[in-house]
Amino acid sequence: MASSSSSFPAPRSQSKKPLGKMVDWFRQALSKPKKPPDPAESSSRDVSQPSSQEDTPALGLSSAWSPTSPPTHGGASSTSSSSGGGRWSKDYDVCVCHSEEDLAAAQELVSYLEGSTASLRCFLQLRDATPGGAIVTELCQALSSSHCRVLLITPGFLRDPWCKYQMLQALSEAPGSEGRTIPLMSGLTRAAYPAELRFMYFVDGRGPDGGFRQVKEAVMRYLQTIS
Numbered sequence: 001m002a003s004s005s006s007s008f009p010a011p012r013s014q015s016k017k018p019l020g021k022m023v024d025w026f027r028q029a030l031s032k033p034k035k036p037p038d039p040a041e042s043s044s045r046d047v048s049q050p051s052s053q054e055d056t057p058a059l060g061l062s063s064a065w066s067p068t069s070p071p072t073h074g075g076a077s078s079t080s081s082s083s084g085g086g087r088w089s090k091d092y093d094v095c096v097c098h099s100e101e102d103l104a105a106a107q108e109l110v111s112y113l114e115g116s117t118a119s120l121r122c123f124l125q126l127r128d129a130t131p132g133g134a135i136v137t138e139l140c141q142a143l144s145s146s147h148c149r150v151l152l153i154t155p156g157f158l159r160d161p162w163c164k165y166q167m168l169q170a171l172s173e174a175p176g177s178e179g180r181t182i183p184l185m186s187g188l189t190r191a192a193y194p195a196e197l198r199f200m201y202f203v204d205g206r207g208p209d210g211g212f213r214q215v216k217e218a219v220m221r222y223l224q225t226i227s
Contacts, residue, residue, distance in 0.1 A: 095146035099156040179222040
């Protein structure tokens with residue numbers, strides 16, 4: 001019996017996509033536009049997270065507190081600061097130191113100095129001291145704020161311990177400055193002149209004007225040296 005061989009047709013190979021078409025497909029997939037972001041999401045994200053460090057304000061000393069210059073006070077102090085020196089660098093030209101029993105004589109001297117053509121600025125403690133201020137503090141401030149100091153030396157001045165304190169305080173303010181401390185001696189002999197003042201001349205108050213003119217000239221002479 002003859003064997004018959006049957007030949008089966010060979011399977012057809014499946015067709016494959018060309019490589020070029022696949023490349024085109026990937027390009028189209030990559031080139032598709034992205035979905036635009038949601039405005040609500042982007043706004044919430046901007047609020048919760050700052051975009052950069054520059055958007056965040058720096059909490060430095062300059063932004064937290066900015067100092068301002070202190071206000072200037074009125075009166076002689078502001079005038080002296082604007083002029084910058086000379087006579088107007090202090091509030092007063094003369095500070096008159098006296099005993100309580102010599103208040104009338106001190107007031108007469110102040111009236112003479114303030115009423116002169118020079119219009120000297122005088123400090124009289126019972127008149128010009130700040131109400132409620134400490135007596136010692138007011139005296140020290142008056143001495144340091146005056147160019148010259150007139151010591152009205154009388155028997156009552158020598159008996160009063162407070163007057164001696166005024167004298168020593170006046171000397172300590174300007175121990176080596178000539179012409180600033182002016183002793184006006186009245187009703188005393190030369191022998192009663194205080195030993196603390198022996199190194200400076202005094203004005204004799206036994207004259208017809210009580211030595212007021214000499215006191216004024218001494219103050220004006222000193223003011224000329226600093227103008």
